[in-house]
Amino acid sequence: METREELLRAKIPCPETGIEIKRTLCAICSPSFHCGVDAYVRDGRIIKVEGTEGHPMNDGLLCTKGLSNREYIYRKDRILTPLKRVGRRGEGKFQEITWEEAYREIADRLLAIRAQDGADSVLFFGGYSKWFRPWLHRLAFSFGTENYATESSTCFTSGLMAWKVATGRPARPDMEHCGVFLGWAFNPYHSRYLNGKRADEAKARGVKFIIVDPRETPATEKLADIHLRPVGGTDGALALGMANILIENGWIDRDYIERYVSGFEAFAEYVRQFNADNLEALTGVPYEQALAACRLIHENGPLSVNESSAPLAHHKNGMQNYRAIMALTALTGSYDRVGGQRPSLHTYVHQSSGFQTREEEFVEEKRPKACKEPVGKPRFPLWYHLEREAQAMDIARQITEGKPYPIRAVFACGMNARMFPDTEYVKEALKKLDFFVDADLFLTDTAKYADIVLPACSSFERGEFKTYPGGYATYTEPVIPPLGQSKSDADILCELAGYLDLDDPLLRSGYENCVRDIIRDLSVTVEELKAADLPVLVPEREPYAEGAYIEGGMDTPSGKFELDSLVIQAHPEWGLDSLPTYRCSLNQADETDYPFILCAGARIPHALHSRLHDVPWLRSLRPEPEADLALCDAERLGIKKGDKIQLFTAVGSIEVKANPTARVLPGMVHMYHGYREADVNSLMDRDNLDPYCGFPGFRSTRCGVRKGEN
Ligand SMILES: Nc1nc2c(c(=O)[nH]1)N[C@H]1C(S)=C(S)[C@@H](COP(=O)(O)OP(=O)(O)OC[C@H]3O[C@@H](n4cnc5c(=O)[nH]c(N)nc54)[C@H](O)[C@@H]3O)O[C@H]1N2
Ligand SMILES: Nc1nc2c(c(=O)[nH]1)N[C@H]1C(S)=C(S)[C@@H](COP(=O)(O)OP(=O)(O)OC[C@H]3O[C@@H](n4cnc5c(=O)[nH]c(N)nc54)[C@H](O)[C@@H]3O)O[C@H]1N2
Numbered sequence: 001m002e003t004r005e006e007l008l009r010a011k012i013p014c015p016e017t018g019i020e021i022k023r024t025l026c027a028i029c030s031p032s033f034h035c036g037v038d039a040y041v042r043d044g045r046i047i048k049v050e051g052t053e054g055h056p057m058n059d060g061l062l063c064t065k066g067l068s069n070r071e072y073i074y075r076k077d078r079i080l081t082p083l084k085r086v087g088r089r090g091e092g093k094f095q096e097i098t099w100e101e102a103y104r105e106i107a108d109r110l111l112a113i114r115a116q117d118g119a120d121s122v123l124f125f126g127g128y129s130k131w132f133r134p135w136l137h138r139l140a141f142s143f144g145t146e147n148y149a150t151e152s153s154t155c156f157t158s159g160l161m162a163w164k165v166a167t168g169r170p171a172r173p174d175m176e177h178c179g180v181f182l183g184w185a186f187n188p189y190h191s192r193y194l195n196g197k198r199a200d201e202a203k204a205r206g207v208k209f210i211i212v213d214p215r216e217t218p219a220t221e222k223l224a225d226i227h228l229r230p231v232g233g234t235d236g237a238l239a240l241g242m243a244n245i246l247i248e249n250g251w252i253d254r255d256y257i258e259r260y261v262s263g264f265e266a267f268a269e270y271v272r273q274f275n276a277d278n279l280e281a282l283t284g285v286p287y288e289q290a291l292a293a294c295r296l297i298h299e300n301g302p303l304s305v306n307e308s309s310a311p312l313a314h315h316k317n318g319m320q321n322y323r324a325i326m327a328l329t330a331l332t333g334s335y336d337r338v339g340g341q342r343p344s345l346h347t348y349v350h351q352s353s354g355f356q357t358r359e360e361e362f363v364e365e366k367r368p369k370a371c372k373e374p375v376g377k378p379r380f381p382l383w384y385h386l387e388r389e390a391q392a393m394d395i396a397r398q399i400t401e402g403k404p405y406p407i408r409a410v411f412a413c414g415m416n417a418r419m420f421p422d423t424e425y426v427k428e429a430l431k432k433l434d435f436f437v438d439a440d441l442f443l444t445d446t447a448k449y450a451d452i453v454l455p456a457c458s459s460f461e462r463g464e465f466k467t468y469p470g471g472y473a474t475y476t477e478p479v480i481p482p483l484g485q486s487k488s489d490a491d492i493l494c495e496l497a498g499y500l501d502l503d504d505p506l507l508r509s510g511y512e513n514c515v516r517d518i519i520r521d522l523s524v525t526v527e528e529l530k531a532a533d534l535p536v537l538v539p540e541r542e543p544y545a546e547g548a549y550i551e552g553g554m555d556t557p558s559g560k561f562e563l564d565s566l567v568i569q570a571h572p573e574w575g576l577d578s579l580p581t582y583r584c585s586l587n588q589a590d591e592t593d594y595p596f597i598l599c600a601g602a603r604i605p606h607a608l609h610s611r612l613h614d615v616p617w618l619r620s621l622r623p624e625p626e627a628d629l630a631l632c633d634a635e636r637l638g639i640k641k642g643d644k645i646q647l648f649t650a651v652g653s654i655e656v657k658a659n660p661t662a663r664v665l666p667g668m669v670h671m672y673h674g675y676r677e678a679d680v681n682s683l684m685d686r687d688n689l690d691p692y693c694g695f696p697g698f699r700s701t702r703c704g705v706r707k708g709e710n
């Protein structure tokens with residue numbers, strides 16, 4: 001028999017130890033995951049976490065980040081009470097106030113600004129944590145403004161827009177049934193471990209893999225039958241060259257194209273200029289390799305393609321490159337086919353689960369009628385046309401310039417200035433605001449600019465509705481009480497709606513009532529979801545019906561897959577190309593002064609944007625910010641592993657440790673973002689933006705490298 005001491009040390013859940021296992025979810029990364037977690041709780045504290053077995057998402061697995069939830073939740077800089085700024089902006093001097101005082105001050109200030117300059121002079125912003133978005137969005141609308149913007153202005157939406165232009169709907173790769181997988185910018189082992197598992201299974205089934213990545217990664221090593229290594233950001237040229245090869249060799253599905261694709265002739269004519277004569281010069285990929293990849297596609301269909309939310313999109317020509325890659329699915333007849341690219345509709349907060357909720361209605365029913373053009377609309381008209389929200393990459397400019405009208409206040413949930421290009425410029429803009437509120441778990445460098453900081457709680461401390469692929473839904477209960485006086489964002493937003501006296505009884509009635517409204521067409525209830533131990537199957541789920549969407553006519557002007565966009569053609573005043581044209585993405589900077597191409601942001605397993613650099617377990621895996629560069633470049637510059645080097649652009653310079661490696665393409669430098677002491681986004685040109693969608697060129701920025709002070 002073990003003693004109680006031994007049971008405690010082994011963290012055994014039983015009456016002797018008082019340890020209980022309670023179920024929750026990990027919300028550290030995107031809601032398109034949110035893995036199920038078994039939290040071991042003793043005396044209201046989490047003492048251990050494990051993945052939930054039988055959970056439809058992760059079935060017992062967790063990644064490095066998920067396993068660090070305990071350290072994340074108990075990070076030393078958790079905010080425990082509402083705070084009011086008493087020092088200068090950014091200085092970090094605050095006094096504790098009550099929720100009542102915080103709400104009153106926020107309501108008074110926002111209502112006064114609205115009365116003076118209109119609701120549009122207040123902007124509502126949501127950071128990477130997406131779970132509360134329908135509430136924040138509705139709050140903005142009920143307040144009377146369309147100025148609602150999110151971090152998705154740099155993530156995911158570019159690809160979504162590319163799909164909307166082509167087919168009217170997003171799509172998902174059907175890796176389970178494909179014959180060949182085109183892993184374009186695909187390294188799930190670092191960014192989406194569950195997709196890594198799926199890829200391993202596909203490989204074991206005999207699926208062929210083409211990986212397109214400038215670097216060597218676990219994916220290129222474990223999976224690639226062919227590894228194409230284009231210089232970062234030249235993907236469009238490579239895809240158009242591959243399209244040309246497929247067409248020239250007759251490796252296309254003519255019948256499919258005839259029936260379901262529009263603009264083929266113009267596209268085929270355009271891609272002829274990407275050929276054996278120039279493909280290698282444009283992309284760095286030898287023509288023979290591209291030809292071999294096309295042959296592999298032709299001989300091993302159906303073709304499924306990776307959906308990239310960041311690396312392909314973070315270039316000035318990013319969305320067009322994306323469209324060029326998607327065109328390969330049209331040519332090979334793989335869109336809306338088993339084993340190809342399946343059209344999918346979002347069920348709820350960035351998750352497609354195969355059934356409908358009323359999330360969109362919940363937000364749209366409050367869209368204000370008369371308001372000014374939201375931030376970014378004049379500059380990025382296609383963005384607004386398709387997304388109907390503000391483009392966050394234009395916020396700092398509009399605050400600074402006051403044009404076309406002033407933005408005087410920002411109400412944010414989880415704003416991180418180091419997410420944007422040119423961080424200093426963003427901070428200067430925040431200083432100019434009359435009023436800034438930020439809700440966060442931690443007293444971040446950005447929160448230090450706020451007038452009022454609100455303490456948000458983690459997913460372990462709140463109850464939350466959530467859906468999962470395969471037709472599942474769940475509603476978690478808190479597994480520990482919120483730390484200090486922290487609260488769930490959704491509760492904060494609903495309560496604030498009351499203090500603002502908004503004409504919105506549903507929002508004011510609280511999170512749970514809103515969820516009831518959002519799922520009122522489903523036959524499962526909040527009570528049933530809460531009572532269940534695991535996510536439950538929703539009876540309204542619909543299985544995928546192959547070809548139903550293309551047969552019924554797609555949501556595009558022609559009803560077909562548009563290689564040549566009629567939406568863009570109808571708006572010549574936008575100055576955008578209707579074909580997926582290729583242009584060089586590099587910013588205007590002197591090649592002699594800035595000879596390297598900086599790719600900032602390729603995921604590392606132990607960091608998530610700004611948040612996990614401060615979690616000791618994870619930080620210990622890479623204690624200092626590092627930049628990866630090719631062995632030959634390091635040798636030429638006399639740089640050894642661990643040397644301090646400076647990365648510099650016309651915008652700024654940072655000092656980091658050098659990591660010379662054979663994995664990186666000569667001429668390129670890779671660096672992860674979000675570090676306080678070496679903020680790579682402080683090097684980024686704030687105007688180097690994709691004119692189609694507004695995304696920044698984080699992954700193809702000219703930079704210089706020199707040895708630092710060692
Ligand atoms: N150079 C470079 N820059 C990039 C990228 C890149 O690849 N390279 N990637 C871009 C992409 S794809 C993304 S998604 C963005 C990341 O977008 P960011 O918004 O910068 O992401 P995080 O740093 O994870 O989170 C932002 C803040 O939200 C807080 N937070 C977390 N959970 C909650 C919550 O539940 N409630 C509240 N109120 N706050 C919370 C965190 O503490 C943090 O301060 O960065 C973009 N910027
Ligand atoms: N551990 C961890 N996981 C994460 C995140 C995180 O911060 N940390 N962030 C989450 C978020 S918000 C996002 S958006 C996703 C992004 O997830 P992914 O899309 O997987 O993003 P990356 O890891 O940046 O890029 C994948 C691969 O693309 C390559 N790549 C970079 N630039 C280019 C290019 O120009 N062309 C080509 N062909 N390849 C290129 C990189 O070398 C890398 O190996 O990750 C999510 N998962």
Ligand SMILES: [Mo]
Pocket residue numbers: 154155156309310
């Ligand atoms: Mo992202």
